Amino acid sequence: MRVSIEWLKQYLKIEQTPEELAEILTRGGIEVGGVEYLNKGIKNVIIGEIKTINAHPNAQKLQVCTVDIGSEELTIVTGADNILVGDKVPVAVPGAELPGGKIIETADLRGVESQGMLCSEKELELEFVGLDRSKGGILILYPDAEVGTPLVDYLGLDNYVLELELYPNRPDCMSMVNVARELGTLLGKKPNFAEWLQTDEPIWPTDVKQKINIENPELSWRYSALLVEDVVIGPSPRWMRNRLRAAGIRPINNVVDITNYCMLETGQPLHAFDRDKLKGTVRVRLAQEGEKLVTLDGVERQLDNSMLVIADDSGPIALAGVMGGLDTEVTASTKRILFESAHFAGASIRRTSRKLGLRSESSSRFEKGVDPHGTVTTLVRVAELLLELEAGVPMSFVEHKVYLPPQTVIEFSRERVNAVLGVDYSKQEVERVLESLNFDYEHRPDGKYIVHIPSYRQDLKIEEDMIEEIARINGYDRIPTTLPQGVQTQGRRTPEQELRRKIRHTLVKAGMNEIVTYSFVKKENDDLWGLRGMNIPILNPLREELGVMRTSLIPGLLETAARNAARRNLDLLLFEMGSVYWQHELPLKNLPQEKTLIAGLAQGQSPRHWLVPQIKFDFYFVKGILNQLELACGLEFTYTPLKNDRYQGLLHPGRSAEIHVAGEYLGFIGEIFPQLDAKLGLERPVLFELDFDVLYKNCKTTLVAKSYPRFPAIQRDLALVVAQNVASEAIKNRILELGGDLLQEVEIFDVYQGRPIPEGHKSLAFSLRYQSPERTLTDEEVNNLNSNILASIQEEFGAEWRK
Amino acid sequence: MFKNRERVIRLKAELEKIKKETLHKLEQLTTMEELQDLKVKVMGKKGSLTALLKQMGTLSPEERPKMGQIINELRGKLEQAWEEKAKQLEQIALAARLEGEKIDISLPGCWLPKGHQHPLSKVIEEIEDIFLGMGFTIAEGPEIETDYYNFEALNLPKDHPARDMQDSFFITEDILLRTQTSPVQVRTMEKMKPQLPVKIIAPGKVFRHDDDATHSPMFHQVEGLLVDKGIRMSDLKGILLYFSRQMFGESREIRLRPSFFPFTEPSAEVDVSCMLCGGDGCRLCKYTGWIEILGSGMVHPRVLEMGGYNPKEVTGFAFGMGVERIAMLKYGIEDMRLLFDNDIRFLKQF
Numbered sequence A: 001m002r003v004s005i006e007w008l009k010q011y012l013k014i015e016q017t018p019e020e021l022a023e024i025l026t027r028g029g030i031e032v033g034g035v036e037y038l039n040k041g042i043k044n045v046i047i048g049e050i051k052t053i054n055a056h057p058n059a060q061k062l063q064v065c066t067v068d069i070g071s072e073e074l075t076i077v078t079g080a081d082n083i084l085v086g087d088k089v090p091v092a093v094p095g096a097e098l099p100g101g102k103i104i105e106t107a108d109l110r111g112v113e114s115q116g117m118l119c120s121e122k123e124l125e126l127e128f129v130g131l132d133r134s135k136g137g138i139l140i141l142y143p144d145a146e147v148g149t150p151l152v153d154y155l156g157l158d159n160y161v162l163e164l165e166l167y168p169n170r171p172d173c174m175s176m177v178n179v180a181r182e183l184g185t186l187l188g189k190k191p192n193f194a195e196w197l198q199t200d201e202p203i204w205p206t207d208v209k210q211k212i213n214i215e216n217p218e219l220s221w222r223y224s225a226l227l228v229e230d231v232v233i234g235p236s237p238r239w240m241r242n243r244l245r246a247a248g249i250r251p252i253n254n255v256v257d258i259t260n261y262c263m264l265e266t267g268q269p270l271h272a273f274d275r276d277k278l279k280g281t282v283r284v285r286l287a288q289e290g291e292k293l294v295t296l297d298g299v300e301r302q303l304d305n306s307m308l309v310i311a312d313d314s315g316p317i318a319l320a321g322v323m324g325g326l327d328t329e330v331t332a333s334t335k336r337i338l339f340e341s342a343h344f345a346g347a348s349i350r351r352t353s354r355k356l357g358l359r360s361e362s363s364s365r366f367e368k369g370v371d372p373h374g375t376v377t378t379l380v381r382v383a384e385l386l387l388e389l390e391a392g393v394p395m396s397f398v399e400h401k402v403y404l405p406p407q408t409v410i411e412f413s414r415e416r417v418n419a420v421l422g423v424d425y426s427k428q429e430v431e432r433v434l435e436s437l438n439f440d441y442e443h444r445p446d447g448k449y450i451v452h453i454p455s456y457r458q459d460l461k462i463e464e465d466m467i468e469e470i471a472r473i474n475g476y477d478r479i480p481t482t483l484p485q486g487v488q489t490q491g492r493r494t495p496e497q498e499l500r501r502k503i504r505h506t507l508v509k510a511g512m513n514e515i516v517t518y519s520f521v522k523k524e525n526d527d528l529w530g531l532r533g534m535n536i537p538i539l540n541p542l543r544e545e546l547g548v549m550r551t552s553l554i555p556g557l558l559e560t561a562a563r564n565a566a567r568r569n570l571d572l573l574l575f576e577m578g579s580v581y582w583q584h585e586l587p588l589k590n591l592p593q594e595k596t597l598i599a600g601l602a603q604g605q606s607p608r609h610w611l612v613p614q615i616k617f618d619f620y621f622v623k624g625i626l627n628q629l630e631l632a633c634g635l636e637f638t639y640t641p642l643k644n645d646r647y648q649g650l651l652h653p654g655r656s657a658e659i660h661v662a663g664e665y666l667g668f669i670g671e672i673f674p675q676l677d678a679k680l681g682l683e684r685p686v687l688f689e690l691d692f693d694v695l696y697k698n699c700k701t702t703l704v705a706k707s708y709p710r711f712p713a714i715q716r717d718l719a720l721v722v723a724q725n726v727a728s729e730a731i732k733n734r735i736l737e738l739g740g741d742l743l744q745e746v747e748i749f750d751v752y753q754g755r756p757i758p759e760g761h762k763s764l765a766f767s768l769r770y771q772s773p774e775r776t777l778t779d780e781e782v783n784n785l786n787s788n789i790l791a792s793i794q795e796e797f798g799a800e801w802r803k
Numbered sequence B: 001m002f003k004n005r006e007r008v009i010r011l012k013a014e015l016e017k018i019k020k021e022t023l024h025k026l027e028q029l030t031t032m033e034e035l036q037d038l039k040v041k042v043m044g045k046k047g048s049l050t051a052l053l054k055q056m057g058t059l060s061p062e063e064r065p066k067m068g069q070i071i072n073e074l075r076g077k078l079e080q081a082w083e084e085k086a087k088q089l090e091q092i093a094l095a096a097r098l099e100g101e102k103i104d105i106s107l108p109g110c111w112l113p114k115g116h117q118h119p120l121s122k123v124i125e126e127i128e129d130i131f132l133g134m135g136f137t138i139a140e141g142p143e144i145e146t147d148y149y150n151f152e153a154l155n156l157p158k159d160h161p162a163r164d165m166q167d168s169f170f171i172t173e174d175i176l177l178r179t180q181t182s183p184v185q186v187r188t189m190e191k192m193k194p195q196l197p198v199k200i201i202a203p204g205k206v207f208r209h210d211d212d213a214t215h216s217p218m219f220h221q222v223e224g225l226l227v228d229k230g231i232r233m234s235d236l237k238g239i240l241l242y243f244s245r246q247m248f249g250e251s252r253e254i255r256l257r258p259s260f261f262p263f264t265e266p267s268a269e270v271d272v273s274c275m276l277c278g279g280d281g282c283r284l285c286k287y288t289g290w291i292e293i294l295g296s297g298m299v300h301p302r303v304l305e306m307g308g309y310n311p312k313e314v315t316g317f318a319f320g321m322g323v324e325r326i327a328m329l330k331y332g333i334e335d336m337r338l339l340f341d342n343d344i345r346f347l348k349q350f
Ligand SMILES: [Zn+2]
Pocket: B274, B275, B276, B277, B278, B279, B280, B281, B282, B283, B284, B285, B286, B287, B289, B290
């Protein structure tokens, strides 16, 4: 809503600057998004009348005009060709300034001295000012422009507009009268309104011929119509045009301008039908499937049975509350008019407007709610203006009134106001607010206030609404700061939340960088890595690439890695912890399962360093990171070759594994399948994805410290050559088994392939640590044990001992 | 007698010579080995001084003790000189070692992996910690939500114009991606009723059909809710003032502005005094001195009812803040899209 200060001053004496008003309104709950000064920098532009137009002696495209500006006649050269002798035009006289700071001086234009310049709307940064002929050329003013008057005065540009950004609860402030009421309340001043505003009864005889019928009373409670004869269509007066323009509405003609002006004034949208084009009864009804209507903008609209229309005996003539129809439009030849002032249900108007993608000043008011009590009052104002503008003679009135909501009465007590706000307002402070709001109230002997809410404040319904009124009008600054008085509680994370945090911190400490990606992804990508065909589609995705809810975090990681790689960020350690969404049926009937997954991606290597050799971010690096997770969760993961074929063609079969914990499937780790990486601009990224719930379920939250033996340990190394496909872990586990209680620890400390180890074989070196909790071991018993182990391993694994 | 005297004189002369020579050599030598050699040469079994001592037997009994004393004095003197020299040599050797072992301390230290937490999760944790410290617990709710919890239970019936404030992503007519973390309010109340207090924050992802420089289709909010007997709007102000000072610095002030949310009444927008200019006015605060950080209010009685509490007996406050906005203010990030771009160079700053 654009609020002209000049207009406001009609109702209220205002001493504040526009900026101060904006602050007062904003602090009072009516947010002002901006303050606009209407003059964008026009200085010394005078209205002139074209007296003569002659061809330029030296230039084909130029004309030389003489222009009367009251005090003198100027010779001005112009390139425009839309002007006629007698036109009123804006003249930038020598020394004038235009928006953007351009200064106009006398200039020689191809041999003719031009004493200034004729301006276009664009050069003046103006809109909706001139006659239609102004398009693309010099601005041609209405004939009522007075020669010699500064343009700024004529157009009322020395004025400010407040741009209100209204919350949906205050549709009443889409009206000048109610903004004045609101501002009056906040300033502690009573606005001055004309008499018509107090009239809500029709002052005209009932029309006997025109019938009106509301057929869907749930969608329209009241339809009032004023019938006007002897209509003379013409331009509206300057003051009205200026106010409409300040509000951002294009002046059209006196009748249309009156409907718009009254809507701005009271908030009640109006529509004018050419009565001679109406056929029979005016009905408010839902459209029938297949009906059509050409709206005022010339577009043919397909209607359906959810759209409320105004119809006559011939069919729909207007989209109720949204836009009129072209057939019944008021034109220059219109003689009789039916002015509609009606109530339509906001939800219905909202639906129609959305369905057709058609919004108007009218629909935006109806959507949010228009006071059904105000239809006649607005028609009274219409009648007054018609007579004032000599645009027509109001003759009769007709109305179908189905329902008017009763007046809201709110009961509240000062004690409750104080208790809810934490303040201590006196009786006077509470009553001062009620009086500044201009609400009728009683103070009952039991201390309760009974407030009668005027119909234009539809947002006030319950006691809490009154508490807010009192709080905001006294100012939120008057509410002190306190702390809650109740029992003290202890805040702590649940074990689950704690574990999530621990996992995040563990991965970060291990060198991984956390990323956050969208929960919706491209279906094809999610199908690859997630639960094929199980991803939930979004009905109205932003883009097709964001079409389904993810079932895996891998697509987001790969996309992030690819984007980084494209920017030459090639060494990547990324992880994400977040929700994926698994459904059990489509279309969804119940909420889907939301699971937390932890996924990561590693590629490249550690930075080149003078001391530390570069470490490859490969399978083993990632496995090392996962080991940190194992330690953090008190768990042991087991790695086995991928069994199910879910990752066939996605992961390198020789460089991937299933991870289990306590026999339960936890997730996978693996290098991406050859060639898939190149398509993304990546190089051998290693991925993992783990199920948080499985980690949480098995995670050991308690820790019991073990004691360590006091007796010395004896260490033996064992180097073996085995076939390449023998899993080192299998040998390690077998050694541990064979070593029994005395063998405390086995570590693989060297892996080697290549000469002199025969092809297809590898050398593994184990370090064995023997120790007894009870005594000091002898070299002899350790040697015996060690050679028994060696013998068994040689036999069982076909291993050869490497001395 | 004469012979004896002559011997004494000769001995003394020799002593003097040994002393002079030894001290001179001592001065010259530069290594411990040389020092040891010299010591052996003078005081060793075959040393020059030892040899002199052997000649003592040729002296008269009267001369012997005198001479013995002279030799001992010399011996003492030399021992002391040796010791001093040894110390001196040690010092030199140590200094040489230190000099030789000098490293280039300007070289970078050993490489160790260093990861970074995403600024959004970092800010969420920080917010969580502040409220945990005030006795709030952390509640969670689904990101795919029913129309009922996302709108209706928050006093936003179908076709309510306020639904226009939030364009939703729909899964079905009745299931959508939650547009706010507020549904967790009602879910938590339903779970906890009739226990008091209900004192939670609910961080999480939310989704709106928007995508430009200042809006992301997915973003994060932290919701707060405190329901108890006798909760006042002044308590809301107190809690939020404490939060703002923890988050943005001790000298921050807050102010409340009337606002509208369907699920709170009265409602308030909360501004914090600008962390960049301290309230004097700058580009960040658009020269107002204030920065809007969150929406809040007293829980609407309808919402309390739908959560299973009697609005005649309890009151409550609720608030909701945008994590992206707070992260942007806190870290001076100007473009929200950076937060979801995940460029490693950006992430490594946190
Ligand atoms: Zn500032």
